[in-house]
Amino acid sequence: MASPDPISTARALADKPQEAPLEQALQRPYQHGFVTDIESDSLPPGLDEDTIRAISRKKKEPAFLLDWRLAALKRWQAMALPDWARLNIAPIDFQALSYYSAPKSMKDAPKSLDEVDPKLLETYEKLGVPLHERAALAGVAVDAVFDSVSVGTTFRQQLADVGVIFCSFSHAVQEHPALVERYLGTVVPQGDNFYAALNSAVFSDGSFVYIPKGVKCPMELSSYFRINAQNTGQFERTLIIAEEGSQVSYLEGCTAPQRDENQLHAAVVELIAHDDAFIKYSTVQNWYPGDEHGKGGIYNFVTKRGLAAGKRSRIAWTQIETGSAITWKYPSCVLRGEGSSGEFFSIAVSNHRQQADTGTKMIHLGKNTTSRIVSKGISAGHAHNAYRGLVRINPGAEGARNHTQCDSLLIGPHCGAHTFPYVDTARSDAVVEHEATTTRISEERLFYCEQRGIDPQEATALIVGGFCQAVLEELPMEFALEAKALLAVSLEGAVG
Amino acid sequence: MTTPDPLLQVRDLRVNVGERTVLRSVSLDVNAGSLVVLMGANGSGKSTLGLALAGHPAYHVLGGQALLAGQDLLAMPAHERARAGLFLSFQSPPDVPGVKNNLFIRTALNAQRESRGEQPLDAFDFLTSAKQAAKGLGLPEAMLGRPVNAGFSGGERKRNELLQLSLLQPRLALLDEIDSGMDVDGVRAVVEQVARLRAQGTAFIVVSHYLQMIEQLHPDAVLRLDQGCIAERGDLGLARHIAETGFASRTAPVGA
Numbered sequence: 001m002a003s004p005d006p007i008s009t010a011r012a013l014a015d016k017p018q019e020a021p022l023e024q025a026l027q028r029p030y031q032h033g034f035v036t037d038i039e040s041d042s043l044p045p046g047l048d049e050d051t052i053r054a055i056s057r058k059k060k061e062p063a064f065l066l067d068w069r070l071a072a073l074k075r076w077q078a079m080a081l082p083d084w085a086r087l088n089i090a091p092i093d094f095q096a097l098s099y100y101s102a103p104k105s106m107k108d109a110p111k112s113l114d115e116v117d118p119k120l121l122e123t124y125e126k127l128g129v130p131l132h133e134r135a136a137l138a139g140v141a142v143d144a145v146f147d148s149v150s151v152g153t154t155f156r157q158q159l160a161d162v163g164v165i166f167c168s169f170s171h172a173v174q175e176h177p178a179l180v181e182r183y184l185g186t187v188v189p190q191g192d193n194f195y196a197a198l199n200s201a202v203f204s205d206g207s208f209v210y211i212p213k214g215v216k217c218p219m220e221l222s223s224y225f226r227i228n229a230q231n232t233g234q235f236e237r238t239l240i241i242a243e244e245g246s247q248v249s250y251l252e253g254c255t256a257p258q259r260d261e262n263q264l265h266a267a268v269v270e271l272i273a274h275d276d277a278f279i280k281y282s283t284v285q286n287w288y289p290g291d292e293h294g295k296g297g298i299y300n301f302v303t304k305r306g307l308a309a310g311k312r313s314r315i316a317w318t319q320i321e322t323g324s325a326i327t328w329k330y331p332s333c334v335l336r337g338e339g340s341s342g343e344f345f346s347i348a349v350s351n352h353r354q355q356a357d358t359g360t361k362m363i364h365l366g367k368n369t370t371s372r373i374v375s376k377g378i379s380a381g382h383a384h385n386a387y388r389g390l391v392r393i394n395p396g397a398e399g400a401r402n403h404t405q406c407d408s409l410l411i412g413p414h415c416g417a418h419t420f421p422y423v424d425t426a427r428s429d430a431v432v433e434h435e436a437t438t439t440r441i442s443e444e445r446l447f448y449c450e451q452r453g454i455d456p457q458e459a460t461a462l463i464v465g466g467f468c469q470a471v472l473e474e475l476p477m478e479f480a481l482e483a484k485a486l487l488a489v490s491l492e493g494a495v496g
Numbered sequence: 497m498t499t500p501d502p503l504l505q506v507r508d509l510r511v512n513v514g515e516r517t518v519l520r521s522v523s524l525d526v527n528a529g530s531l532v533v534l535m536g537a538n539g540s541g542k543s544t545l546g547l548a549l550a551g552h553p554a555y556h557v558l559g560g561q562a563l564l565a566g567q568d569l570l571a572m573p574a575h576e577r578a579r580a581g582l583f584l585s586f587q588s589p590p591d592v593p594g595v596k597n598n599l600f601i602r603t604a605l606n607a608q609r610e611s612r613g614e615q616p617l618d619a620f621d622f623l624t625s626a627k628q629a630a631k632g633l634g635l636p637e638a639m640l641g642r643p644v645n646a647g648f649s650g651g652e653r654k655r656n657e658l659l660q661l662s663l664l665q666p667r668l669a670l671l672d673e674i675d676s677g678m679d680v681d682g683v684r685a686v687v688e689q690v691a692r693l694r695a696q697g698t699a700f701i702v703v704s705h706y707l708q709m710i711e712q713l714h715p716d717a718v719l720r721l722d723q724g725c726i727a728e729r730g731d732l733g734l735a736r737h738i739a740e741t742g743f744a745s746r747t748a749p750v751g752a
Contacts, residue, residue, distance in 0.1 A: 442590070443553060443554070444590045445590050445591075445592055447552055447553065447574060448586065448589065448590050448592070449592070449600075449604070450551070450573070450574040450575040450578065451550050451551075451574055451575075451577075451578050451583075451584050451586075452578055452583075452600075452601075452604035452607075452608075452660065452664065453575055453578035453579045453604050453605075453607040453608040453611070453664075454575060454603055454604050454607050455575045455607065456573075456575070458603065458607065459575075462592070462595055462599075462600065462603060463592060463595065465594070465595065466592055466593050466594025466595035466643065467593065467594055468594070469594035469595075470594070
């Protein structure tokens, strides 16, 4: 079980409801709620060994992977749903979901973007995903995952010239099976937790990145994920390996169409950084959050973990989480290499009836390992936002240091912020610092902005942007603006 | 030739803060380019007048009227009052962590410009004029790049109010104890800035107890507030008299 025993718990609840001019009806249409009308080739709902065999057969996978999936299924079948998060989750019928959905027109996989269904490309265009030359200008290579199959990867050749492999997971299984077999499940084992086990059994696609020794990846790598088909779960799996002295910055973006029923997303991301390697992994997650009454929306149960395996290796997670009805996500770092470091910069916004339970784990194993956590949680409407973090200093982690800064911002009287920082240290020389604040968007600050002529909407965006500044600074430049805009959109209608 | 209407007309303004009536009846006129000094003991309602006119949500107007250039101020939300040309220099300006001063002021200025149908200033043009204004006020340029009022001293916050006043160029400015916390140079900057804007037609209501500054401001009128009413109207002589004898010895307002 991934959940640690609580050593200490701090909790900040929303103040008593005040007489609040801030309290307003929350009205905001979801910006990406269109459905693409494409025939899908889906498996019937249900999950058993046959489902796994069918997925593996459809994907023409080698035997080791089928065996691995089947072992994961066994683990999963013996596991119970985790209930320790501060989330209200309606029961999920895992047998009612379909575990594979590929757009039918892609049965014969496209050889180039020209062969990709124009409707798909249109979808990406609506999402603002730059698949063509625009991406080149931006220096971004995009791997777009639509439901479960990767539809096209740009710049594979340009990257290949420096030895970087950036492709869909399925492609990697076919072309680089040795790498996949060597690293798959080494950071997030099959039985790590309920959703990771489920993903290990049924994952259909995702991204694969390999950066060879000494190579600094010449461009930002980026994947866009989108859930389209009805009653499907999306289970992508991402694996990033950075060899000695290499560097890579990777960004994933997520959206889903607007549907009344809940959709399940259970991804696994594994990062491995060898000696002196640096992996920066940024996420802009904007899955459909459900409407203002809590109807519909994505259930986002994600396991992300990086292994700082080598000496002086470094892993940085940066995330902007504005979407999903439920977010359950703890991007973590296992700091094994001597002098390795882990960072976690997070902005989590929850509005309406959204629930977020997110944070990080920093597991210090090696000597002189350092970690830094900056978490900014924003709650509005009737939403609840929990930060849950673990800093563990193991007996061998001589000279380990951690600094955690954990701030919550409340907008309106009906939302809540909760902080659960766990610290578990086996060494007396460890330096573990934790700072936490909970504030409201103060009426005085809001009025100050308004007195200068700034309307309440923009004033809120300004104040929230300021609150998040320390994290926004960590985002790759070209995404910082997008993230700011997304924050503003997510909080539209939160004050008025 | 007829006299133009006063820029600001306040009639029988009555204001509650929570259950407490703070302004019982205030009427006053301020002409474009003129300056009124407001004096009064603590709790007499000086700050309340400014905050109520500016539309602070905690100040509930019970009755009365306030027109700015003929527009009904009390019917507008706070940001529209600002766009109509009302500026309040806060007695204790709050900070806005993480928001750089130049972004804050530019956002405000552009919101006001756009409401007047003018083109927004881009970051470069704005910065040029902001640097110039800061220099004119004796403010270090670095202050523009710092988060709004975060870690500013009391005097720096007041200078920052003055900077905003100078860049926003309102029609009516209410300065609530802008001199408090300021050094001699700061007060001089206030006097210069006020004179410059007045020459352009900006009207001022200045709350202050600092006679030396009041004298340099050359007020058109001096009013004394007492228990939420205007108890005395006079000129510089009234300010001098108050400075000499204090508020305690003065008579209560008529009808109180």
